[in-house]
Amino acid sequence: xxxxxxxxxxxxxxxxxxxxxxxxxxxxxxxxxxxxxxxxxxxxxxxxxxxxxxxxxxxxxxxxxxxxxxxxxxxxxxxxxxxxxxxxxxxxxxxxxxxxxxxxxxxxxxxxxxxxxxxxxxxxxxxxxxxxxxxxxxxxxxxxxxxxxxxxxxxxxxxxxxxxxxxxxxxxxxxxxxxxxxxxxxxxxxxxxxxxxxxxxxxxxxxxxxxxxxxxxxxxxxxxxxxxxxxxxxxxxxxxxxxxxxxxxxxxxxxxxxxxxxxxxxxxxxxxxxxxxxxxxxxxxxxxxxxxxxxxxxxxxxxxxxxxxxxxxxxxxxxxxxxxxxxxxxxxxxxxxxxxxxxxxxxxxxxxxxxxxxxxxxxxxxxxxxxxxxxxxxxxxxxxxxxxxxxxxxxxxxxxxxxxxxxxxx
Numbered sequence: 001x002x003x004x005x006x007x008x009x010x011x012x013x014x015x016x017x018x019x020x021x022x023x024x025x026x027x028x029x030x031x032x033x034x035x036x037x038x039x040x041x042x043x044x045x046x047x048x049x050x051x052x053x054x055x056x057x058x059x060x061x062x063x064x065x066x067x068x069x070x071x072x073x074x075x076x077x078x079x080x081x082x083x084x085x086x087x088x089x090x091x092x093x094x095x096x097x098x099x100x101x102x103x104x105x106x107x108x109x110x111x112x113x114x115x116x117x118x119x120x121x122x123x124x125x126x127x128x129x130x131x132x133x134x135x136x137x138x139x140x141x142x143x144x145x146x147x148x149x150x151x152x153x154x155x156x157x158x159x160x161x162x163x164x165x166x167x168x169x170x171x172x173x174x175x176x177x178x179x180x181x182x183x184x185x186x187x188x189x190x191x192x193x194x195x196x197x198x199x200x201x202x203x204x205x206x207x208x209x210x211x212x213x214x215x216x217x218x219x220x221x222x223x224x225x226x227x228x229x230x231x232x233x234x235x236x237x238x239x240x241x242x243x244x245x246x247x248x249x250x251x252x253x254x255x256x257x258x259x260x261x262x263x264x265x266x267x268x269x270x271x272x273x274x275x276x277x278x279x280x281x282x283x284x285x286x287x288x289x290x291x292x293x294x295x296x297x298x299x300x301x302x303x304x305x306x307x308x309x310x311x312x313x314x315x316x317x318x319x320x321x322x323x324x325x326x327x328x329x330x331x332x333x334x335x336x337x338x339x340x341x342x343x344x345x346x347x348x349x350x351x352x353x354x355x356x357x358x359x360x361x362x363x364x365x366x367x368x369x370x371x372x373x374x375x376x377x378x379x380x381x382x383x384x385x386x387x388x389x390x391x392x393x394x395x396x397x398x399x400x401x402x403x404x405x406x407x408x409x410x
Contacts, residue, residue: 051093052395054182055190056340061178063347064388067354068170071365072163075377076354076385077170083388084177091391092180093398097210104176108169115165120153124161126369128154159369179210190334204254211250215243273321281318287311339394346390353384 061084068080085101092098120135137150188200219239229235291308357378358365364378 050335050337050396051183051186052343052391053190053334053336053340054184054187056336056343057182057391058178058187059344060347060388060391061174061181063344063351064177065171065174067351067385068167068174070351070354070358071381072167073365073367073375073378074163074166075375076365076381077166079377079382079385080170080388081173083385084174086389087392087395088177088180091395091398093183094400095183096214097184098180099213100210101176101180103210103213104172104179107176108172111169111172112162112165115161115168116158119157119161121149123148123151124154124157126154126157126160128152128156128370128372130155130372132158156369156372159372163367163369186334200258208247212243212247215246219243277318277321279318280314280321284311284313284315284318287314339396342394343391346387346394350384350388353387354381357381357384 064080064084068077071077088101092101131152132155133153135150135153137148140147140149216239219242220235223229223235223239228238287307288311291304291306291311294302294304294307354365357380361378364376365381367373367375
């Protein structure tokens with residue numbers, strides 16, 4: 001009996017505790033066989049898709065802006081703004097630099113108001129019969145002929161100014177869409193080596209405005225929580241000093257980081273290579289300018305395309321040779337995949353079709369204001385603008401916004 005009790009006590013000491021994995025594996029079934037442990041379901045891993053190449057976003061946005069320069073029809077311009085806004089809303093990532101789209105929209109509205117104000121005060125070259133208001137006119141000397149201050153303000157002049165200003169406003173909004181969609185640091189990484197220094201300056205300039213807007217929003221929210229004024233001139237002046245201080249600190253930190261990473265160091269390149277690079281780059285830029293001028297004028301239609309192609313080839317050759325003096329490598333470079341081609345092709349298709357529409361039916365894309373008539377929406381140019389919505393369905397969706405951890409009360 002003592003031997004049996006000793007064996008039972010040793011078995012009880014070596015038995016796994018209840019609820020453990022070993023205890024579950026040692027459970028005995030009804031038939032006397034060991035039952036297999038239930039396998040816990042493994043959580044599905046989140047497959048992250050590679051983001052779109054930032055150059056594709058810029059080419060798409062610049063193509064939409066180019067399409068906006070070919071028309072003054074307010075309906076087509078409003079459709080271009082709607083297309084860019086929808087793509088930004090659906091594909092904008094959650095980052096501080098992606099919040100600059102609203103600032104560009106406000107800038108575009110300011111352009112509209114300034115243009116209408118100048119037309120009201122300085123007059124318009126468009127004659128009109130519908131007088132809205134007559135301002136007191138200031139007499140000017142003889143050398144200022146053609147310019148007036150005050151006078152009649154006609155509906156035709158204001159409408160012409162509105163159509164022309166909407167074209168520039170749409171171009172600004174398209175640039176804002178590129179700023180909100182393309183990561184500036186990844187765009188800098190994708191630039192050729194010859195444009196690295198210039199790209200750094202441009203990227204710093206493009207990221208300054210979004211960071212400034214984020215600082216202003218953060219400081220205004222902090223002032224509201226403290227019960228202080230955050231609107232008006234007084235609130236702007238009290239917020240401006242901390243924003244300026246933060247900008248200076250960010251500049252010093254950026255300068256230290258660039259110096260630590262060896263920014264500005266170049267490799268030794270032979271003098272003939274440097275001279276060839278300068279000649280190719282300068283000649284290529286001159287060829288691009290001459291070819292573009294030839295395409296925009298009726299007399300230069302024969303030589304425009306060959307000169308433009310030769311200039312682009314020379315410029316690319318100069319950039320390739322100029323990249324030899326840059327001693328830097330790329331870590332995980334962005335790939336130009338099929339999605340980038342589709343996004344770029346959608347914007348280029350919009351620009352090409354509006355160029356074609358402006359050549360075939362200029363009256364539809366440039367509605368007249370004398371006599372004053374309501375603009376009409378041309379069907380197939382409007383359908384061409386809708387091709388710009390393709391990135392909203394082709395480009396990868398942005399990652400969800402990170403959730404802030406809520407601290408439980410102790």
